[in-house]
Amino acid sequence: MAATELLPLWVLVPLLAAALAACLPARRAGQLALAVQLAALASWPLLAAAFADRGPLTVSLAGLAPPLAIRLYLDGIGLLLLGLVATVTTAASLHALATPGRAALRPAFWPAWLVLLAGLHTVVLSFDLFNMYVGLELLTLAAVALVASAGTVAALAAAMRYLLLAMLGSLAWLAGVAMIHAGTGSLDLELAGAALAPGGWVSVALALMLAGLLLKAAVFPLHGWLPLAHGAAPGAVSAVLSALVVKAALLLVWRVQLWLGPAGGADAAGPLLAALGGAAILWGSLSAYRQDRLKQVVAFSTVAQLGYLLLVLAMPSAVAWQGTTLHLLAHGLAKAAMFLAAANLVRRAGDPRLAALAGSDAAAPVSVFAFALAGVSLVGLPPSGGFLAKWLLLQGAWQAGAWWLVALLLAGSLLAAAYLFRTLAALLAHRDGAGQARAGLPVPRIAELAALALALGAIVLGFAAAPILDLAALPAGPGGAP
Amino acid sequence: MSALLVALALLLPWLAQLFAGGRARIAAVVVAPLPLLALALLDAGEVRAPHLLLGLAFAVDGVNRPLLLLAGLGWMLAGAAASRVARAPVRFARFWLLVLAGQAWLLLAADLAGFYGGYLMMTLAAFGLVVHAGTAPAWRAGRVYLAMALAGEALVLAGVLVVAGSHGNAALATIAGDVPGTAGLLLLAGFAVKLGQVPLHVWLPVAHPVAPVPASAVLSGVLVKAGLLGMLRLVPPEAVAPVGLLALGLLTAFWGALAGLCQQRLKTVLAYSTVSQMGLVMAAFAALQASGPVVLPVLGLLALHHGLNKIALFLAAGGQVGASRWRGLLFALPALSLAGLPLATGQLAKDGLKSAIAGAGWETVATLALPASSLLTALLLLHAWSLARADRPADRGEVRPVHPAWPLAVLAGLVVPWAWALAHDGAADRTASALAAGLLPLLLAPVIRGALARWPAPVRPRLPEGDVLVLVAPAGRWLARLLARGLDAWSALDWRLPVAWPAAAILAAIESRLRRLPVAGGLLLVVALLAALALGG
Amino acid sequence: MTGWPALPLLLVLLSLATALAVFLAGEARQRLRTTLNLAAALAKLGLVALLLRAVAAGETFQWRMPLLPGLDLVLKVDSLTLLFTTLSAVLWLLTTIYAIGYLERSPGRARFFGFFSLCVAATMGIATAGNLFTFFVFYELLTLATWPLVVHRGTQASFAGGRSYLCHTLFGSSLFLAGLVWLHALVGSQDFIAGGELGDVLSGNEAAQRGIFVLLLAGMGVKAALLPLHGWLPKAMVAPAPVSALLHAVAVVKAGAFGIVRLVYDVYGSERVQALGLGHWLAALAAATILYGSLMALRQADLKKRLAWSTVSQVSYIALGAAIAGPLATIGGLVHLVHQGLMKITLFFCAGLYAELLGSKRIDQLDGVGRVMPWTSLAFTVTALGMIGVPPMAGFVSKWYLGTGAVAAGQSWVVGVLVASTLLNAAYFLPVLGRIWFRPPPDAWPAPTRPGRWARAAMLLPALATALAALLAGLLAGLELSPLGWVKLIVAREYGG
Structure with a gap:
């Protein structure tokens, strides 16, 4: 089938486009990036149709048989993630194009953007550990470059910290991968997983890989870099980083758990990871409540929301996986919408502090509305994708008898409501000093609509969840769906 | 129709x-x-x-x-x-x-x-x-x-x-x-x-x-x-034993009259007279509960008789009774009627009451308590009369004309109860002894009042309007104040946790440490170690 | 008509579309906005009238959409639905008219009316919800849509009120959600059915039945302002008068009370609730709320705050009716849903009129207003007396059925509660009436304004209309079309089926 053969193009096209973009003026490069993303968006239904027909897709590169070949692999969650990537990057690049600023005019911006896209696709589609490493590296380097593109001192410092820590994480991953390779002679997930035997060195290898991924995914307590980087980056970049990049690392956590874990005793690590996720929810939410800058609130919210994606490892049931998948999508859309909206609001007010954003609802109603809608999904209030995700997770927790998870999920919602409504209250507050000078710039219509479209997507997900989950709910493990 | x-x-x-x-x-x-x-x-x-x-x-x-x-x-x-x-x-x-x-x-x-x-x-x-x-x-x-x-x-x-x-x-x-x-x-x-x-x-x-x-x-x-x-309409005989109602009625009749005698304002005295008369109504009601609906016409008569005469008296209370004999007469007629003047409606009512109470089996009450109550009523109305006579215009003051409603009310008080009694087969007892019994309180009353008037002033008892109210009202006010204070104190309670909570500062301090590179690197190792332990165990 | 299963959806979408249109129309186009609002409110009234006829004839409507496997969004119209939708639709129209006058020159009207319509859409969803899950969805939507209205003024106090509102409602909804998940984990989705059937589905597991009931009740209880969860209501009175009307009469507390009614009658069934021994506890809780709310109302110096505490007390009549077994008390509770709405909205309309026209917000500033604003004061008086339970006003009818129902069910102590509540109501309303009619007016009012004639009429007429309705709902209670007549129909169906 054509769609299957085209799978490698998802990696290659963005890379080639990146190379081309490096030769073009910034504006043209941006349009090229947009075109690539639109193409991805347009071809996604083909992929979905193929998946609906045949289940998980596998492509061996260079036509070799499995032990030698490098395989690309697409399971349900990968499919959905590709769709999310296409949607969010399209909206974000529209935003970046529409909002003239220093960052998007830098020559390196759009090439880095496209490399980021290629990295995302690589991580999603990879089926062997080294390719995953390559994907992660592409992702990290591009992300660092994009954070730095904001050009402020804070952004440079944050990018530096991000770079160093991400390298540390990559090293840990690479060390683990090397041990696996040494032990099994294979980098292919399926083959390595089959060859693994529980034992001391396997535990160490898996632990190193997981720790590295957790650092890249900014899971508590390894999240220190994220609020700085996401807070300082340009709006469109923050959106992509928060909605997609950290998810890529989490996808690998699941992959490792599902394919390598059974042999390596992953069930035992599940509760630990879930506990870290729980701590992330509480810590991130409480911290978000304490922030006095808009983008910092949103960034800490990411720290908290990522925690939900690990809870499933302590209650691995179909319902919980469905909930996790849905959460991944809903959070991706909502968080991207929120960052875009936040960027609009800050641009409008010319001041990142919450206190300075009072009266935003009159100045930029669409952005405030988008922010609020995204918040609805993040808190998990109906009707929204976030709500259905929370519902499914709660169902899973209840069925598993994991009461602490039930309490945690409910508490997490309340905390999310606390920090988001606090923020909204600040946005809606009446402006006292009417004569106060505004240093802000106008926000183009498209930038506002991009945020609104994503936020509406998160809400619509609350009604369209059934077909999506029917199509592809679960990340597949060796025996198919868990 | x-x-x-x-x-x-x-x-x-x-x-x-x-x-x-x-x-x-x-x-x-x-x-x-x-x-x-x-x-x-x-x-x-x-x-x-x-x-x-x-x-x-x-x-x-x-x-x-x-x-x-x-x-x-x-x-x-x-x-x-x-x-x-x-x-x-x-x-x-x-x-x-x-x-x-x-x-x-x-x-x-x-x-x-x-x-x-x-x-x-x-x-x-x-x-x-x-x-x-x-x-x-x-x-x-x-x-x-x-x-x-x-x-x-x-x-x-x-x-x-x-x-x-x-x-x-x-x-x-x-x-x-x-x-x-x-x-x-x-x-x-x-x-x-x-x-x-x-x-x-x-x-x-x-x-x-x-x-x-x-x-x-x-x-x-x-x-x-x-x-x-x-x-x-609604109170059944089983609710309270009729004799209890009788006792309540008599208590009210006596208390109302006695307390009224200790009052100094005409309208207050008239109000106490109402209390006293309603005691008699309650006594009649007790008889009704004991002996059934035969007493109903008596109650009707009592109500009509008291109601119309009392209206006449209250209308008189605003009418400068002391200004002329004619006005005095307009006051005296309903007053005498209420006091039970023979051949007036008061006697009808009194006789009806007496026979009703006797009919219910309380002969002693009928022969002793009711005459005593009549005497007290007469004394009370005499007291009212003396207060009313004092109401006259000051020297060369203007005398307001008599409002026509007043004489009409007097007339109604004299006629209507009679008509009612006739329609219900009740007629006054016109024997000499009955007339004498009816007159006796009216004759005794001035004598007793004259005797009492010789008492030195300090001994003459005076009661505030509403008598026992002065005992109860402070308690009521105190309770209301207590309730108000309690509610205010309750509302003022602050249920929030003490605000100076150190958690926020601790949170910020930890967060800033987590950002340091060495700490992050160390934590990476800790997480890896924990994961290895979990996987290996 | 049976060919129109989507009619309940239309009921929801009508308000939703209005909300969107109002948002899109923007702040400046006042005439368009007013036309939209009024046209939608009138259209909704027509729709409700249509449904009333059909449902009275025995038809029901149902619309279903699967959200997740085993999880459906169900909207349906039955007689109980229409009790609530009719009330909301009528009061929506009147409140809209009132708000147009009230907000004549204030900023943020597009936002206000947009969220207002959204609230009504959520309310319609709550009324038409065909299962607990759907109910929850719209219940949360209502929370969300109300918050911008509560904080509409944008002042410190209004944000504090909004914070309190959210803290309470979201905490409650967490418990609600926990109960809902528990229920679904045990038996899956359950549609509302007259008479309830949970006891049959979950027979044997009484502990779970009790636990789920308590959790769900906590969720409903927040909005219905039951005792430990009532704190938000008095604080939310900082909102503008039309919002208070919305909170207290059209939507929010009504949604909670309606939820309790659904929970007791259509999920568990009244007999089941009694058999589990929950009825007594709910009745005791409602009784405590009735007395506590009235006591707290006594000492409020601010008129709207007094009214808010009064709502805390009065809304629990509905819960009380649901907690007592037997049709009479059920009638009393259900009919109070309508009666309390009519009366309380009038009182808030009047309080808003006093505050807008004279600046009188505190009760001691109401001396002699009866002479300056006789019609407003008349409306206020009639409904305050109705709240006390003076016949022939509507409040008396509710009290009558509650009291007689309690006696018939062998729970005579409830009569004591009702009588005490009557006394307390008199104790906090009569002094206000005394000031209005008997005190001499002051030399100058606190902050008099002179709104235009139309604005004034737009505020006064709804108040008079609802006051008249509160009077007629009691005076003509014997008619089949009266709230009481309709409630009797519902109760016949609940207890017959």
Whole structure:
């Protein structure tokens, strides 16, 4: 089938486009990036149709048989993630194009953007550990470059910290991968997983890989870099980083758990990871409540929301996986919408502090509305994708008898409501000093609509969840769906 | 015909509101009670309006007919006198008509909900008449009135709900014999407030004197009888032993008269006289509970006799009785009638009461207590007479003309009870001994009063208006203050956690450390170690 | 008509579309906005009238959309639905008219009316919800849509009120959600059915039945302002008067009370609730709330705060009716849903009129207003007396059925509660009436304004209309079309089926 053969193009096209973009003026490069993303968006239904027909897709590169070949692999969650990537990057690049600023005019911006896209696709589609490493590296380097593109001192410092820590994480991953390779002679997930035997060195290898991924995914307590980087980056970049990049690392956590874990005793690590996720929810939410800058609130919210994606490892049931998948999508859309909206609001007010954003609802109603809608999904209030995700997770927790998870999920919602409504209250507050000078710039219509479209997507997900989950709910493990 | 009259009786007070602001005010006020009178004289039977409220029903029967007669006459006479109300006449007329509307509904109601509705409407609207003067004593009286009235109303509501729990909104006639004992007790207590039974009478001598003259007249002459109507309609014989009611009635009769003797204001004395007379009504009601409906005409007579004469006396209270003999006569006639002058209606009423009580098997009471009560009544009215005579214009002061309502009320008090008695086969005992027994208290009273007048002034007892109220009111005020303070203190409690919570600072401190590279690297190792341990274990 | 299963959806979408249109129309186009609002409110009234006829004839409507496997969004119209939708639709129209006058010159009207319509859409969803899950969805939507209205003024106090509102409602909804998940984990989705059937589905597991009931009740109880969860209501009175009307009469507390009714009658079934021994506890809780709310109302110096505490007290009548077994008390509770709405909205309309026209917000500033604003004061008086329970006003009818129902069910102590509540109601309303009618007016009012004639009429007429309705609902209670008549129909169906 054509769609299957085209799978490698998802990696290659963005890379080639990146190379081309490096030769073009910034504006043209941006349009090229947009075109690539639109193409991805347009071809996604083909992929979905193929998946609906045949289940998980596998492509061996260079036509070799499995032990030698490098395989690309697409399971349900990968499919959905590709769709999310296409949607969010399209909206974000529209935003970046529409909002003239220093960052998007830098020559390196759009090439880095496209490399980021290629990295995302690589991580999603990879089926062997080294390719995953390559994907992660592409992702990290591009992300660092994009954070730095904001050009402020804070952004440079944050990018530096991000770079160093991400390298540390990559090293840990690479060390683990090397041990696996040494032990099994294979980098292919399926083959390595089959060859693994529980034992001391396997535990160490898996632990190193997981720790590295957790650092890249900014899971508590390894999240220190994220609020700085996401807070300082340009709006469109923050959106992509928060909605997609950290998810890529989490996808690998699941992959490792599902394919390598059974042999390596992953069930035992599940509760630990879930506990870290729980701590992330509480810590991130409480911290978000304490922030006095808009983008910092949103960034800490990411720290908290990522925690939900690990809870499933302590209650691995179909319902919980469905909930996790849905959460991944809903959070991706909502968080991207929120960052875009936040960027609009800050641009409008010319001041990142919450206190300075009072009266935003009159100045930029669409952005405030988008922010609020995204918040609805993040808190998990109906009707929204976030709500259905929370519902499914709660169902899973209840069925598993994991009461602490039930309490945690409910508490997490309340905390999310606390920090988001606090923020909204600040946005809606009446402006006292009417004569106060505004240093802000106008926000183009498209930038506002991009945020609104994503936020509406998160809400619509609350009604369209059934077909999506029917199509592809679960990340597949060796025996198919868990 | 009947339905039309009932509708007219109920709606005319509301229609009259339209004229309350204009010149036709007095005419409207006088005409509004007319259908009540017509119903009392012409009609009998029942009218139903199932779509209204919970299914309203209205009836004219032996129980409410005398009260309809009394209300029709009393409201017209007193309403005519309302032309003398100078302060805020429009508001006065409006509340007057509201009370009348409630009164009409109450009197005609034949269903439980409607009865309660009329009772409550009348009670609440009368507050407007009590405080009409707007002075400090009027407001105090209003508060006392409202507190007592609401307490009574609450008891009535409780009783009504309990009755309705087993009967629904049944016709009053069908449930009369089947009221549970507890409900009966609640209702009795509620109606006893309205009927001014000791010790629940305290509102009466406080509220009646401060109201404008026509309002005092209807309050004292007509409204208190709502309690009687309620008892007749709803209180079953099993609620309280009749002898207990008799004792309550006699206590009220004596206490009211004695406390009235210690008062210095005419209207207060008249109010106490009402308390005392309502004691006699309660005694008659006790006889009714003991011996059945044969006593009903006597109760009707008592109500009519007291009501009309008391209206006449209250109208006289504003009429400068001391200004002329003619005015004196207009005061003396109803007063003597109330005191039981032979051949006047008072004797009829007294004889009826006596035979009713004797008929219930309480001969001793009939022969000893009732004459004593007559003597006290005579003394009280003599006291009232002396106070009334003192009301005369100052030197060369202007003498207001006699309001025609006053002599008309006197006439009604003399004639109507007679007519009622004739219609119900009651006739005065005209034997010499009966006449002598009737005259004796009237003759003794001045003698005793003369003897008492020789007492040195300090020994002459004086009681504040509302007697035992002065004991209860401070306790009530104290309780209210306590409640208010308690509520305020409760509201002021701050349930929040102490704000200076260190968590926020700790949170920020930890977060800033987590950002440091060495810490992050160390944590990476810790996480890896934990994961390895978990995987290996 | 049976060919129109989507009619309940239309009921929801009508308000939703209005909300969107109002948002899109923007702040400046006042005439368009007014037209939209009024046209939608009238259209909704027509729709409700249509449904009333059909449902009275015995038809029901149902619309279903699967959200997740085993999880459906169900909207349906039955007689109980229409009790609530009719009330909301009528009061929505009147409140809209009132708000147009009230907000004549204030900023943020597009936002206000947009969220207002959204609230009504959520309310319609709550009324038409065909299962607990759908109910929850719209219940949360209502929370969300109300918050911007509560904080509409944008002042410190209004944000504090909004914070309190959210803290309470979201906490409650967490418990609600926990109960809902528990229920679904045990038996899956359950549609509302007259008479309830949870006891049959979950027979044996009484502990779970009790636990789920308590959790769900906590969720409903927040909005219905039951005792430990009532704190938000008095604080939310900082909102503008039309919002208070919305909170207290059209939507929010009504949604909670309606939820309790659904829970008791259509999920568990009244008999089941009694058999589990939950009825007594709910009745005790409601009784405590009735008395506590009234007591707290006594000492409030601010008129709207007093009214808010009064709502705390009065809304629990509905819960009380649901907690007592037997049709009579059920009638009392259900009919109070309508009666309390009519009366309380009038009182808030009047309080808003006093505050807008004279600046009188505290009760001691109401001396003699009866002379300056006789019609407003008349409306206020009639409904305050109705709240006390004076016949023939609507409040008396509720009290009558509650009291007699309690006696018939052998729970005579409830009569004591009702009587005490009557006394307390009198104690906090009569002094206000005394000031209005008997005190001399002051030389100058606190902050008099002179709105245009139309604005004034737009505020006064709804108040008079609702006051008249509160009077007629009691006076003509015997008619089949009265709230009482309709409630009797519902109760016949609940207890017959």
